[in-house]
Amino acid sequence: MATAVAPQQGGLFARPTAKTGWWSWMTTVDHKKIGILYGVTAFFFFIVGGVEALLIRAQLATPNGEVLSPAVYNQLFTMHGLTMIFFVVIPMGTALMNFLLPLMIGARDVAFPRLNAFSYWVFLSAGLFMYSAFLLGGAPDGGWFGYAPLSLDPVTDGMTYYSLGLQIAGIASLAGAINFIVTIINMRAPGMTLMRMPVFVWMTLITSFLLLFAVPVIGVALWELMFDRLFGANFFDPAAGADPLLWQHLFWLFGHPEVYIMILPAMGIVSEVLPAFSRKPLFGYPAIVFSGAAIAFMGWGVWAHHMFAAGLGPVANSAFALSTMFIAVPTGVKIFNWIGTIWGGSVRLTTPFLFSAGFVSMFIIGGLSGVTHSIVPHDAQQTDTYYVVGHLHYVLFGGSIFGLFSGIYYWWPKVFGRLLSEKIGKFHFLLMLVGFNLTFMPFHILGLLGMPRRQYYFPANRGFEVWNLLASIGAFTIAVSILVFLYNVAVSRKKGEAAGADPWDARTLEWMTTSPPPEHNFDAIPVVRHRDDFWYRKYITTPEGESARVFAGGAASDEEQHSSEAASDEPPSSSAEGASDREPNTAGAAPPESSSEERPHAGASAEEQGHGIHLPSPSYFPLLTAAGMPVIGYGFIYSPILLAAGAVMLLVGAFGWVLEPPAEEA
Amino acid sequence: MSAAHPPAEHPHTSTGLDNAKLAMWAFLGSECLFFGSFISTYLLYRNVTGDGPTSADLYDIPYTSISSFVLLMSSLTMVLALSSVQNGDRRAMRIWLMATAFLGLTFIGGQVFEFTTFVEEGLTLSTSAFGSSFFVLTGFHGAHVTIGILMLLGLTVMSSFGRLGPDDSRPVEVVGLYWHFVDIVWIVIFTVIYLIPSG
Amino acid sequence: MKIAVVLALITLAEIAIYYIPALASLLIPLLVAFSFAKFMLVILWFMHLRFDSRIFTRLFAAGLLLTLTVFILMLLTFFLRGGPAPTPPGIT
Known part of the structure; x- marks a missing residue:
């Protein structure tokens, strides 16, 4: 098998070898480093998007505000929405998925490490491309959902940047989604059956499927917009007989699954954090998993509820109103499961737990205001008012961002090896919770009073002043809470308490390895016998039904003893499969990451208990290939020469990618 | 074509399936929605011709049938390329790969000629919504074929670097899946766009 | 190889019925059926779905x-x- 090609040392396609420093980050294919890159970049964009929000709130703090001009205001609210959705919430979820997914399923890396690096660099270049529009004549200013024919307005290139920038971001999401799907289906440790996977892994899988199927739809809409804007096509221009409603359909066909793409990872995080700090298994694991899948599935049948005011007609409106009401059911199932998890547990009120509790409570409010939108006449009142803005921030900030912060506090010690301060963390939580409600609760009232969204000012004496001022004060409170978080990070970096492998007495596999994990994740790939396997390695259930600590060294025999007991809550077939089929693979067999894509000639004999594990070498080509994308983007706008240059970068990158020698020979 | 694949040489995955192949099938599932969106756009706009020519004025069924047939046959040569490499005959594989690429190129040439004719008859991207949706749908299909041709050439280069033996035929299989998919998309386009009359 | 012959024949039949006026009322269902048949032949045999996981x-x-x-x-x-x-x- 290894005779097919002579090892190529050095030469044209030599792979980089730096393990530390600048180049190691540029060429890394390690899922943990890429996860950190994702996280830092997304947090940077979080600050940028937050500053944009503060400018908006400064403008709207008083009637007839004069902080921003109307044109700048339009760019800021558009970029705030795009940034927070495409460059903060999604990539922050991706950051955690990247870091945790292989650890949680007991793998050494994702299925396609170089594709993973490619996803990151494409995502980064998409963000930089979008923001470069500020310097090149004006950022997108047509709202994050870019309705035609407003988006066809030719005054600035802003919406052209929108069409190309989101297209590039979509490529990153698509590549990441495929990578995660293959990783979860194919790279699980022996015994890690699907129904033993942590819920966060399940939600990653479901989110990835949503991205897989939703991204191409927005891709087509964006291509059509680009052809309209740059090449005089007539997809959305009513003057040429086209129907702008097509844009709305295609956008929301993507846009509604997108909502679940943003919330499901947070739901996964909460489903990990609550059991860990309640010292109880997740209540109703199968119900949580299947309701997640049900949400994803039904999420494809509700898109037109964003278009109730567009004149679809009573039949379509009623059908989509019904489906929208139904989708609240699986969401409610999850809420009850989380409450059931906390119920009767020995709860520790740590910062991650508090953020998760914040998620559940804020998400209930956002979910309920969402249900009010499903009633068509009610929605006709609320469309394009601040009520909608209030609702979406309750689910995206109160939901996703609180969930993500819960995950950040929970896994921070695993990623960096040091704990964040609990004291400062709780202060951060409190400030953010107060600031959040102070900002967005008044939005509901403003909306019901009739204040339209996206107006760059509001007139005096309409009863809007108090609520707007409160919201602006709240926004700056949130900003202070983020500063508190940054201070917490700084303190932790300097003198944070060392975390150890398992600071929270947690349940899942990532806590088995050191903090931060070694490059190869696990010295020996764990063999999984239970859901929450790590817990059962630490604790046995006494005959009285209580948990008792297993001491080091006694684990193996205890596991034997208790495998039959724990198997009773599994379907018999899966546990039999896990126990008999998978175990023989572990001893001395090739590690799961020896995929044909990355390592066609991987030898099977090299791996023995952590020694001689071959990890994929770093590579220049993901970066090069990704860098071609924005160049092509500029080429579409400015010059065919750039277009050709970008295409050449893409081609050279792709061919280098294919032809560079496999990892172990570099 | 038969099921006589040698057992996978990289069975060390949870399902025993090859990663790259799984990724390609997931990607093809995603591509269904991509082309579905374009085809739906076309179906919505096929009668929105404004003052420009209609599909009945333009379509030349015998001509497009021939280019469809060429693409269909390129799927056959792709199958033959895969079975050659699995039987260890790299030279035959390279010949069939080049044949596939040549048939693909013929198809693209046919499409370029068709586009030129349509433009001469007065249908451009900006004539009408029908024109926009026709050119962009078939154009994106053509772009997929072009990418496929590049991948076929890439395989040929890899083969001359000494890769792609009978033990290492996955890349050929995966590119083959992509190529067949582009072919079935054209089967749908040919029927829905060309053959079913509008009106 | 046999599959390819069948595919070619179906394509011929499609073009033929396009020109037979007597079949005009059946045209669309027939075309959809033929196209579906070709689609299935390619994915089941050429793409091995029939034999694969x-x-x-x-x-x-x-x-x-x-x-x-x-x-x-x-x-x-x-x-x-x-x-x-x-x-x-x-x-x-």
Whole structure:
């Protein structure tokens, strides 16, 4: 098998070898480093998007505000929405998925490490491309959902940047989604059956499927917009007989699954954090998993509820109103499961737990205001008012961002090896919770009073002043809470308490390895016998039904003893499969990451208990290939020469990618 | 074509399936929605011709049938390329790969000629919504074929670097899946766009 | 190889019925049926779905069925309104 090609040392396609420093980050294919890159970049964009929000709130703090001009205001609210959705919430979820997914399923890396690096660099270049529009004549200013024919307005290139920038971001999401799907289906440790996977892994899988199927739809809409804007096509221009409603359909066909793409990872995080700090298994694991899948599935049948005011007609409106009401059911199932998890547990009120509790409570409010939108006449009142803005921030900030912060506090010690301060963390939580409600609760009232969204000012004496001022004060409170978080990070970096492998007495596999994990994740790939396997390695259930600590060294025999007991809550077939089929693979067999894509000639004999594990070498080509994308983007706008240059970068990158020698020979 | 694949040489995955192949099938599932969106756009706009020519004025069924047939046959040569490499005959594989690429190129040439004719008859991207949706749908299909041709050439280069033996035929299989998919998309386009009359 | 011959014959038949006036009323159902047959032949034999893991079939079928469902729904909403962009009175 290894005779097919002579090892190529050095030469044209030599792979980089730096393990530390600048180049190691540029060429890394390690899922943990890429996860950190994702996280830092997304947090940077979080600050940028937050500053944009503060400018908006400064403008709207008083009637007839004069902080921003109307044109700048339009760019800021558009970029705030795009940034927070495409460059903060999604990539922050991706950051955690990247870091945790292989650890949680007991793998050494994702299925396609170089594709993973490619996803990151494409995502980064998409963000930089979008923001470069500020310097090149004006950022997108047509709202994050870019309705035609407003988006066809030719005054600035802003919406052209929108069409190309989101297209590039979509490529990153698509590549990441495929990578995660293959990783979860194919790279699980022996015994890690699907129904033993942590819920966060399940939600990653479901989110990835949503991205897989939703991204191409927005891709087509964006291509059509680009052809309209740059090449005089007539997809959305009513003057040429086209129907702008097509844009709305295609956008929301993507846009509604997108909502679940943003919330499901947070739901996964909460489903990990609550059991860990309640010292109880997740209540109703199968119900949580299947309701997640049900949400994803039904999420494809509700898109037109964003278009109730567009004149679809009573039949379509009623059908989509019904489906929208139904989708609240699986969401409610999850809420009850989380409450059931906390119920009767020995709860520790740590910062991650508090953020998760914040998620559940804020998400209930956002979910309920969402249900009010499903009633068509009610929605006709609320469309394009601040009520909608209030609702979406309750689910995206109160939901996703609180969930993500819960995950950040929970896994921070695993990623960096040091704990964040609990004291400062709780202060951060409190400030953010107060600031959040102070900002967005008044939005509901403003909306019901009739204040339209996206107006760059509001007139005096309409009863809007108090609520707007409160919201602006709240926004700056949130900003202070983020500063508190940054201070917490700084303190932790300097003198944070060392975390150890398992600071929270947690349940899942990532806590088995050191903090931060070694490059190869696990010295020996764990063999999984239970859901929450790590817990059962630490604790046995006494005959009285209580948990008792297993001491080091006694684990193996205890596991034997208790495998039959724990198997009773599994379907018999899966546990039999896990126990008999998978175990023989572990001893001395090739590690799961020896995929044909990355390592066609991987030898099977090299791996023995952590020694001689071959990890994929770093590579220049993901970066090069990704860098071609924005160049092509500029080429579409400015010059065919750039277009050709970008295409050449893409081609050279792709061919280098294919032809560079496999990892172990570099 | 038969099921006589040698057992996978990289069975060390949870399902025993090859990663790259799984990724390609997931990607093809995603591509269904991509082309579905374009085809739906076309179906919505096929009668929105404004003052420009209609599909009945333009379509030349015998001509497009021939280019469809060429693409269909390129799927056959792709199958033959895969079975050659699995039987260890790299030279035959390279010949069939080049044949596939040549048939693909013929198809693209046919499409370029068709586009030129349509433009001469007065249908451009900006004539009408029908024109926009026709050119962009078939154009994106053509772009997929072009990418496929590049991948076929890439395989040929890899083969001359000494890769792609009978033990290492996955890349050929995966590119083959992509190529067949582009072919079935054209089967749908040919029927829905060309053959079913509008009106 | 046999599959390729069948595919070629189906294509010939498609073009033939396009020119037979007697079949005009049956044209669309026949064409859809033929096209479906070709589609299935290629994915089942050329792409080996018939012989390969069910997981591949499921992945692809998920995308295909989702495509059919959502886009038929979408076009249906346009159909219910009477086609694309019915110009409201008073606007030209």
